[in-house]
Amino acid sequence: xxxxxxxxxxxxxxxxxxxxxxxxxxxxxxxxxxxxxxxxxxxxxxxxxxxxxxxxxxxxxxxxxxxxxxxxxxxxxxxxxxxxxxxxxxxxxxxxxxxxxxxxxxxxxxxxxxxxxxxxxxxxxxxxxxxxxxxxxxxxxxxxxxxxxxxxxxxxxxxxxxxxxxxxxxxxxxxxxxxxxxxxxxxxxxxxxxxxxxxxxxxxxxxxxxxxxxxxxxxxxxxxxxxxxxxxxxxxxxxxxxxxxxxxxxxxxxxxxxxxxxxxxxxxxxxxxxxxxxxxxxxxxxxxxxxxxxxxxxxxxxxxxxxxxxxxxxxxxxxxxxxxxxxxxxxxxxxxxxxxxxxxxxxxxxxxxxxxxxxxxxxxxxxxxxxxxxxxxxxxxxxxxxxxxxxxxxxxxxxxxxxxxxxxxxxxxxxxxxxxxxxxxxxxxxxxxxxxxxxxxxxxxxxxxxxxxxxxxxxxxxxxxxxxxxxxxxxxxxxxxxxxxxxxxxxxxxxxxxxxxxxxxxxxxxxxxxx
Amino acid sequence: xxxxxxxxxxxxxxxxxxxxxxxxxxxxxxxxxxxxxxxxxxxxxxxxxxxxxxxxxxxxxxxxxxxxxxxxxxxxxxxxxxxxxxxxxxxxxxxxxxxxxxxxxxxxxxxxxxxxxxxxxxxxxxxxxxxxxxxxxxxxxxxxxxxxxxxxxxxxxxxxxxxxxxxxxxxxxxxxxxxxxxxxxxxxxxxxxxxxxxxxxxxxxxxxxxxxxxxxxxxxxxxxxxxxxxxxxxxxxxxxxxxxxxxxxxxxxxxxxxxxxxxxxxxxxxxxxxxxxxxxxxxxxxxxxxxxxxxxxxxxxxxxxxxxxxxxxxxxxxxxxxx
Numbered sequence: 001x002x003x004x005x006x007x008x009x010x011x012x013x014x015x016x017x018x019x020x021x022x023x024x025x026x027x028x029x030x031x032x033x034x035x036x037x038x039x040x041x042x043x044x045x046x047x048x049x050x051x052x053x054x055x056x057x058x059x060x061x062x063x064x065x066x067x068x069x070x071x072x073x074x075x076x077x078x079x080x081x082x083x084x085x086x087x088x089x090x091x092x093x094x095x096x097x098x099x100x101x102x103x104x105x106x107x108x109x110x111x112x113x114x115x116x117x118x119x120x121x122x123x124x125x126x127x128x129x130x131x132x133x134x135x136x137x138x139x140x141x142x143x144x145x146x147x148x149x150x151x152x153x154x155x156x157x158x159x160x161x162x163x164x165x166x167x168x169x170x171x172x173x174x175x176x177x178x179x180x181x182x183x184x185x186x187x188x189x190x191x192x193x194x195x196x197x198x199x200x201x202x203x204x205x206x207x208x209x210x211x212x213x214x215x216x217x218x219x220x221x222x223x224x225x226x227x228x229x230x231x232x233x234x235x236x237x238x239x240x241x242x243x244x245x246x247x248x249x250x251x252x253x254x255x256x257x258x259x260x261x262x263x264x265x266x267x268x269x270x271x272x273x274x275x276x277x278x279x280x281x282x283x284x285x286x287x288x289x290x291x292x293x294x295x296x297x298x299x300x301x302x303x304x305x306x307x308x309x310x311x312x313x314x315x316x317x318x319x320x321x322x323x324x325x326x327x328x329x330x331x332x333x334x335x336x337x338x339x340x341x342x343x344x345x346x347x348x349x350x351x352x353x354x355x356x357x358x359x360x361x362x363x364x365x366x367x368x369x370x371x372x373x374x375x376x377x378x379x380x381x382x383x384x385x386x387x388x389x390x391x392x393x394x395x396x397x398x399x400x401x402x403x404x405x406x407x408x409x410x411x412x413x414x415x416x417x418x419x420x421x422x423x424x425x426x427x428x429x430x431x432x433x434x435x436x437x438x439x440x441x442x443x444x445x446x447x448x449x450x451x452x453x454x455x456x457x458x459x460x461x462x463x464x465x466x467x468x469x470x471x472x473x474x475x476x477x478x479x480x481x482x483x484x485x486x487x488x489x490x491x492x493x494x495x496x497x498x499x500x501x502x503x504x505x506x507x508x509x510x511x512x513x514x515x
Numbered sequence: 516x517x518x519x520x521x522x523x524x525x526x527x528x529x530x531x532x533x534x535x536x537x538x539x540x541x542x543x544x545x546x547x548x549x550x551x552x553x554x555x556x557x558x559x560x561x562x563x564x565x566x567x568x569x570x571x572x573x574x575x576x577x578x579x580x581x582x583x584x585x586x587x588x589x590x591x592x593x594x595x596x597x598x599x600x601x602x603x604x605x606x607x608x609x610x611x612x613x614x615x616x617x618x619x620x621x622x623x624x625x626x627x628x629x630x631x632x633x634x635x636x637x638x639x640x641x642x643x644x645x646x647x648x649x650x651x652x653x654x655x656x657x658x659x660x661x662x663x664x665x666x667x668x669x670x671x672x673x674x675x676x677x678x679x680x681x682x683x684x685x686x687x688x689x690x691x692x693x694x695x696x697x698x699x700x701x702x703x704x705x706x707x708x709x710x711x712x713x714x715x716x717x718x719x720x721x722x723x724x725x726x727x728x729x730x731x732x733x734x735x736x737x738x739x740x741x742x743x744x745x746x747x748x749x750x751x752x753x754x755x756x757x758x759x760x761x762x763x764x765x766x767x768x769x770x771x772x773x774x775x776x777x778x779x780x781x782x783x784x785x786x787x788x789x790x791x792x793x794x795x796x797x798x799x800x801x802x803x804x805x806x807x808x809x810x811x812x813x814x815x816x817x818x819x820x821x822x823x824x825x826x827x828x829x830x831x832x833x834x835x836x837x838x
Contacts, residue, residue, distance in 0.1 A: 053558055053605045053800055061562045136570040136577070138562055191607045206606030206613060207796060208788050209690055231690060234783040234792065237672050238687070241679035247688030264680075397552030397801075404556065404564040415561070427565065434565045 042514030043227045044495065046506075047239035047248040051207045051232050055193050056186050057178035058130055058137035066175050067506045068230055071212055072113075073178035073195030074219075076104055076123065077169045081499050081508070083324055083419040085169045089118065089179055089196060089219075090157075099164025099455060106155040110219045112181050113193065113200040120151035125182035127159075135186075139176035141427060141434050142168070145454070164455040166462060167422035174418075198223045198510040208232055224497070224513035240490075243267050249492040249514065252504070255369055256315040259488030270489045272500045273316075275323045275417030275424075278307075278370070280361075280378060280480040282410050283440035288357040289409055295477035297347035298359075300336035301385035302378060308483040311373035316485040321425065321470045323417045323484050325502060327463055329470040335477070344385040356386030361410040363391055364399035368414050374482070375412045406437045417484075419503060421466040426450050429469075429478065441478040528825075532818045539814040543807050544588055547798075554578045554604075554801040578604070591804055595811070601804025605796070610808045613793060617777075618812070621789040623694060624712065624781075625774035627705050629767060631713025632720050635662075637763065639717070640724025641756065647729060655721065662718030671711045671784040678707070687785040708785040712778055716770045723766040727759035734758075760831050768824030772817040 052065035057073050060066050078088035090104040110118040127149045130137040145165040150158045161168075171177065184194050193201045198220065199212035210230045214223040231248060233239045236255060240262045242248040253259045263269045280298075288294045304318045320329025336343055348354060363375040372393060379389040389410070394402065402408055418424040428439035430450045436442055449472065453465040473479070489500040494515045499508040555574045556563040566574070575581040582590070591601065600610035635658075643655030679685040686703035694701045731737065732755055740754050777791020790809060797805035828835040 051605065051796075055607070059558075061559050133567055133569045134573050136566065136573045138559065138565070140567075140570070141565060190604075205690075205788075206603070206608050206616075207792065229690070231786075233688070233786045235672070235786075238675060238784055238786060241675045241685055242688030245679040245683045245685030245688050247685060261676075395551065397550060397557060400556050400561055400563070401551045403561055413561075434567070438561075438564050 041224055041226045043229065044225050044250060044509070044512065044514060045229045045231050045248045047233045047242055047251040048230050049232070049234050049236060049239070052210065052230075054190065055201075056189055057175050057180070057195075058135060058139070058186075060175065061138055063504065064230070067504075068210055068212070069178065069193070069195075070175050070197070070505055070507050071199040071228070071509055072193045072197045072201060073175060073180075074110070074118075074197050075173050075175065075177050075179060077173040078507070079170075079173050079419055079501070079503070079505070081501055083326060083502060085173055088173065089123075093169065095164075095457060099166075099457070100161050102159040102161060102165075102168065103152070104157045104159070106157065107219055108155055110196050111217050112196055113215065114181070115217075116181055116183065118179065118181070118196055119154050120157045122179055122182050123157045124149045124151045126177075126179045127157075129180075130177065137176065139171070139174060142171035142174075142177070142423065163451075164457075166454055166457045167420045167426070170418075170420035171423050199228060202227060218510075221510070223510040225509065228509055237261065243490060243492060246492070249495050250498065251490045252500075252506075253488040253490060254485065256313055256486070256488065259490065262488075262490040266493050267490050268493060270491070270500050271486045272489065272502055273323075274484050274487050275419070275503050276414055277319050277321075277323050277417055277484050278312075278316075278374060278412075278414050278482045280410055280482065281408075281413050281415075281438075281440070282477065282479050283406060283408055284478065285406075285440045286409050288351070288353065289359065289440075291351045291353075292476055293347040293351035294353060294357055295480075296335055297344040297351065297353075297385060298382060298387055299334070299474075299477040299480050300340045300344040300347060301382050301387060302480060302482075303339035303381060304331075304482050306339075306381065307374055307377050310377045311370040312483070312485060316483045319481055319484045321473045321479075321481050322421045322466060324419045324421065324424070326419075326459075327421045327466045329467070329474075329481075333471060334474040339381070341385055344387075348386065354386075356388060358388040358390055359409045361389045361391050361412060362399060362402050362408040363393045363412045364396045365393050367396040367399065370485075371412055371414070378412070403438060406440060417503075421469065422450060422453055425469065425473075426454075429473065439478070441476070443472075443476070446472055528822060532822070535818060536811065536814055540592065540807065540811055541588075543810045544591075544803075547801070547803050547806055548584065550798070550801070552801060553580055554803070555580070557799065557801045587803075591807060595808065600808035600812075603797075603802055603805045605800055605802060610805050613805070614790070614809055614812055617788055617790045617793045617809075618816075619693070620691075620787055621775060621777050621782075621791065623701075624705060624708055624778065624787060624789060625771055627709035628712035628716060628774055628778075629771050631709050632716035632770065633767065635713065635717035636720030637724050637756075640721040641728055641751065643721070643725045644728035644732070655725070659718040659721045662714050662716075662721070665715075666780075667711050667715055667778070668780050668784060670714065671708070671781055674707055674711065675784065687787075691786065691788055704785070704787070708778070708781045708787060712774065712781055716774075719766055719770065720763065723762050724759065727762045728755055731755050731758045757831075761828060761835075764824060764827055764831065768820055768827070772820040775816040775820065776813045 048064050050064050052068050053062045054060050054065055057069045060069050074089045076088055076090040077085050080086045089107055089110060091107045093102060093104045095102055106120060112118060127143065129135050130140055131143045145161045145163055146159050147162050148160040152158050181194055198215055198218045200215045202213040203211040209232060212228045214226060216222055233242055236253060236258045239248060239251045240258060243251060243262055244264060259269050282289050282295055284290055308314055308316050308318060318331045320331045322329040364371050375391050379391060382389055403411055427433040427435045429442055429446050431442040431447055449465055449469050453462055456462050456465060487504055491498060496513050496515050498512040602609055603613060606613055639655045639658060643652045646652060686700060691704060692700040737754055740750055777789050777794060779791035779795050782789045782792045790813060794806055794809050797809060
C-alpha cells in the first residue's frame, strides 16, 4: 500500500516541478507595453478581428478591408467628420448650368506611393474602369449617370452626364471610387497597393497583421503617426485583454457588452451612432404583403423601443429610413409612432384579413449578434395583432443567398447606410435600382422624388425632397425601420486626435498621435 | 518470411491510408459546395445582389467557379500531385506557403499541449489507481472531470482576461513570433494555450491511465514481482506503468492527431496563426482550394501520426513485435 503512495507522490512532485519550471521559465519578463516616446508620431496598434479579404479598393466591401484601404488610397472628394463632401484629390469642381457637365479641377503635385505623378489620365482610367462591367467594381452603379469622362488637360477632368446627378460628388468619396494609377493592374495592386493616401503599405503578414507607414509625400498634412499596425486578434474579448495589457491602443467594437468590459482606467470608449440600420424588410411583391394595409398593420403592431431594449440592451436609437446626420428622418413621422394595436386591427380589417396573416421571415444567425433576438421579439409583438411571423433562421451564407434572390416575404436585416440618401436608397426604391428586386417596393412617386433629388443641387431643397422620400416610405410601410446601433471606439488614454466617424471610417488616423 | 509479411502489412496500411485521403478529398470537396454561398457572396455579402449578370460572370471566371464541378475537382487534385495546393486570393499567397507557416505553429502547440497533458494525466491517473474509490481517487476523478467539462473557450478567455487585467501579462497581445524569430516570446505565447489544451487532454489520459494501471496491477506477474522483492517505485514505474503504456500511447496518439487538426477555439482566443484558423478563415471566405488542401494536409498528418503510433507499439510491447 505504502509503495503505491510513494510512487504517486513522487510523480506528483515531478508534475509540480515541471509546472514551476514552465511558469517561472517563461513568465519572468513582463510583456512590453510599447509606449512610444516623442511628442508627435509613434506607432499605433489597432486590434481587428480579421484580415482584409482584398487589397483591391474597387472590390472591397469588407469592413476591415475598407478601413485599411481608406488610409492607402485617395478619392476625388472626401467626407469631413460630419459627412459633408469636401475636396479630396479634386481641389474644386463646377457644375454646368444645365447640370449635365461636371468639371473637376485636380490638385497639383500629388504622387502615388511609387512616386509617379497623379493626373487627369489616371482619373479617366479609373472612372472608365469602374464603369466597365468586366471590372466587377462594386460602385459601378454610382456612375450610371456618367456617359463620358474626358481628360481636358493635365489637371482637369470633365464628366458628361445623361441627367443631372447631385449625389455624384458624395458617391465619389467612397473608397470603392479610389483613384488608381493608369499603369497599375488589379493583380499587382492585390499585393502592392499604390495609392495617394496618407499612409503606404509597410508590411503584411497574411492573417496576422498589416502595417502602414506614413506617406511623407502626402498632399495634405503628413500623418503624425510613424506606423499603424492592424493586428489580427480574432476574438473580441482577446482584443479587450490586449488593450488592458497595453499591446493594442485602438479597437472598434459593435457589441455593447464587449465595449463595457474594455472601459477602464487606461481605456476610453466613445459611442458613435451608426449609419447602418436594423429593419424588418418586407417584400411587397409577395402574397399578403402586396396589400399596403397588411404592411401598415405590421408597422402599427410594433413597439420599436421594445425591440431595441430586448434585443440590443437599449444600446441604440429608434430610427426612420434615413440615418445620415444631414438628412436624418424624424422617427416620429410615421403612421404609428407608438404601438397601436387598435389601429393595426383596423388596417387588417381594411385588408380583409381579420383572421390574421402569416409572413415567412428569414433571419440570419452569426452575422450580427442581435438578429435572432430581434426576430423573436418582433414575432411576439406581432402575435398580439394576429400576425404570425414564421421565422426561418439561416446560417449567414444561406441568408445572403436568399436575400440576394429576394426569396422571402420578410427579412430581419442589418443594412449598411451611406452618407447621401440617394446612394443609400436610390438603388433599393427606384424601379430601375439594382437592388429593387430585394427591396420589393417601388412607385412612380418615389421614382419621381429620387429623380428630383438627383437634379437638385441646393442642399436645403434636397433635404426637403428626401424628407418626402422618407415619409413616402413610411406611409406605405415599404419596410419597417427599427433602430440604429452604436459603434464603440475604444482608445488607450495615450491616443490623441482620433475622431470616430458615423460611417465607421478610420480616416482620422492621419490626425492621430500617441502622447 | 516475417519481413515480407511486415512489408506487406505496411504496404496494405499505406494503400488504406491513400484510400482514406482520397475519401477525405472527395468528402471535403462536396461538403464545401453544399454550404450555401460562394466566394463572391461571402466576399461581397448582400452587395452581391447589386452585381449585373456579366459582372457576376467576370467574378466567377476570376475565382474559377465557372468550371463544371468535376473539372474543378480533378484540376485541383492534379495540382496537388505537382505540389501546387492552390492560391489564396485573400492572403495573396500560395496555400503551400500559408500551410508551411501555419503547420509549425500547430505542431509546436500540439507538442507542448501533449507534454502538459501527460505531465498532469499520468501521475494523476496513477494516483487515482493507487487506491481506487478513496479520497485521492475522488480528487483525481474530479480534476479529470473538470478537464473534460470546462470548455476551452471559457478557461482560455478567463485566464487571458485575469492575467491581462490584473498583471498586465499578455504575450498573446503582441504580434506572433515564431520560435526562430524570438524563442522567449514564442514560448510565452505558447504557454497559456498549451495549458488550456493540455488541461483538457489530461482528462482522457488520466482516465486511460487509471483503468490500465488497475488492470495491470491485478495480473499475476505483478504479485510475483512484488514477492521477489522488486523495490516499490521500480515496480510501479517499470512493471505496472511499463505494461499499461499501450492504451496510454493509443490515447495520446489519438489526441495528438486531433491537435494537429488545429485547435480552432484556442487558436482564435490566443491569436495563434495555426492550421485551425487557416481552415476556419477559408470556410468563412469560401476559399475552396485553401480549405480542401489544408484539410488534406491535416488528414495526412493524422494518418502519419496513427502509423507512428502503431510503430511505437512495436517498440514498447514485444508481444506486438512477435505477432
